[in-house]
């Protein structure tokens with residue numbers, strides 16, 4: 566554990582990717598997300614995320630939305646957490662097929678952000694998402710660790 570957990574920040578990886586803490590060491594997004602720019606993402610659901618036959622697990626779809634919704638706001642605010650995430654599953658999402666996910670900032674005031682995104686295959690929407698993000702307080706991770714320690 567770092568001395569100051571709130572020093573945590575996302576920097577481009579060796580290959581220039583913006584990756585979460587879990588994927589940075591491997592320098593690849595294990596969810597299958599490749600950024601085109603800050604609001605467009607080429608995504609392929611890896612076969613190991615299959616839920617039903619040939620169909621993505623709904624948790625994979627939610628995780629992809631969580632990631633891209635944060636990435637859409639990351640260039641403006643690097644210290645974000647997700648406060649809420651709502652996903653509408655419109656059609657089954659196939660594994661191992663090229664998907665496009667677009668994301669946008671809908672509103673931002675102070676620490677509060679609302680963002681939305683859409684996942685599509687060849688122009689047909691498969692799922693949409695809305696999220697509330699919040700700018701972390703400067704002591705967010707330290708406060709979490711103190712709370713956790715008090716429950717040991």
Ligand SMILES: CCCCCCCCCCCCCC(=O)SCCNC(=O)CCNC(=O)[C@H](O)C(C)(C)COP(=O)(O)OP(=O)(O)OC[C@H]1O[C@@H](n2cnc3c(N)ncnc32)[C@H](O)[C@@H]1OP(=O)(O)O
Nearest residue numbers: 575583584585631632635646647648699705706708709712
């Ligand atoms: C990570 C980003 C990486 C980007 C990488 C590029 C790709 C990234 C993609 C990946 C992106 C992935 C992104 C993700 O998925 S981030 C991971 C998923 N999201 C979270 O973990 C957020 C958890 N929720 C919170 O931290 C707070 O509720 C927030 C910040 C949303 C509001 O809290 P805020 O302070 O603004 O409002 P409040 O004062 O009303 O508090 C509400 C309640 O919460 C308690 N509380 C608050 N804070 C803490 C704390 N630190 N430690 C312990 N407790 C805390 C507080 O005491 C109160 O409880 P109670 O007193 O009512 O009982």
